[in-house]
Amino acid sequence: MARALITVPKTARRGEIIEIRALVQHPMETGYRRSSEGDLLPRDLIRRFSCRFVDSGKANDSGTIMFAATLHAAISANPYLSFNLRAQSSGTLAFSWEGDNGFSQREQVALIVV
Amino acid sequence: MKRRVFLSSSAGLVASVIVRPVAALAQSDVLTPLVNAYAAGGVVREGRVKFDIAPLVDNGNSVPIEITVESPMTPAQHVVGIALFNEKNPQNQVAEFTLSPLAGRARVATRIRLALSQQLVAVAKMNDGSCWTHTVEVLVTVASCIEE
Numbered sequence: 001m002a003r004a005l006i007t008v009p010k011t012a013r014r015g016e017i018i019e020i021r022a023l024v025q026h027p028m029e030t031g032y033r034r035s036s037e038g039d040l041l042p043r044d045l046i047r048r049f050s051c052r053f054v055d056s057g058k059a060n061d062s063g064t065i066m067f068a069a070t071l072h073a074a075i076s077a078n079p080y081l082s083f084n085l086r087a088q089s090s091g092t093l094a095f096s097w098e099g100d101n102g103f104s105q106r107e108q109v110a111l112i113v114v
Numbered sequence: 115m116k117r118r119v120f121l122s123s124s125a126g127l128v129a130s131v132i133v134r135p136v137a138a139l140a141q142s143d144v145l146t147p148l149v150n151a152y153a154a155g156g157v158v159r160e161g162r163v164k165f166d167i168a169p170l171v172d173n174g175n176s177v178p179i180e181i182t183v184e185s186p187m188t189p190a191q192h193v194v195g196i197a198l199f200n201e202k203n204p205q206n207q208v209a210e211f212t213l214s215p216l217a218g219r220a221r222v223a224t225r226i227r228l229a230l231s232q233q234l235v236a237v238a239k240m241n242d243g244s245c246w247t248h249t250v251e252v253l254v255t256v257a258s259c260i261e262e
Binding site: 086 | 176187203218219228
């Protein structure tokens with residue numbers, strides 16, 4: 001498992017716009033670089049990122065995708081993404097990264113709205 | 115010529131120089147078709163989008179960028195997506211973001227790679243199908259993609 005760093009405030013006031021920052025450890029190998037022997041380094045990218053918000057107030061809420069991104073080779077190694085959320089109700093933020101060579105990482109962070 | 119007359123006429127000359135509008139940055143021929151393809155027939159206009167990037171980049175391997183769009187982000191009126199394209203990297207696509215009204219603010223920040231000094235364009239697509247763009251020119255001193 002790669003290391004992921006997620007920054008979300010633990011609590012937020014209702015209606016407050018919070019900032020979410022997510023970073024995951026990944027080389028984001030472009031497929032355009034060559035090794036010192038001259039061989040082309042195979043492409044290894046994270047292709048897809050998504051953040052779902054699961055409302056704890058609603059029963060059996062499967063979550064709504066509140067932010068998603070399709071990433072290409074021009075995204076730096078250890079992809080960092082920052083975006084916002086208007087805190088309306090308490091719930092869970094479910095993060096997912098998917099990429100080449102079966103890369104898959106999932107993280108969850110709880111958000112409490114007071 | 116009387117000095118008073120000369121001064122008043124020269125003042126007019128200075129004013130005419132200042133008033134001339136600054137020419138907008140001409141978008142590269144590489145970027146325009148990419149923007150139009152993303153717009154998928156929607157009207158593309160300049161404005162509303164603010165692309166925040168340092169004009170002079172020291173290290174092309176990790177360039178912090180921030181894109182903000184003027185939008186109330188309500189279910190009735192919001193940004194559905196933001197696309198980012200570059201002019202001279204081996205691949206023109208950088209990233210496509212999907213936003214929802216839950217965000218409250220149309221803002222995305224990330225770090226990108228830049229191979230050369232080039233133009234970048236951010237396109238924001240609204241829920242009514244219209245698109246807004248902002249094109250920026252950046253100078254890169256140490257390029258990405260080329261070294262080991």
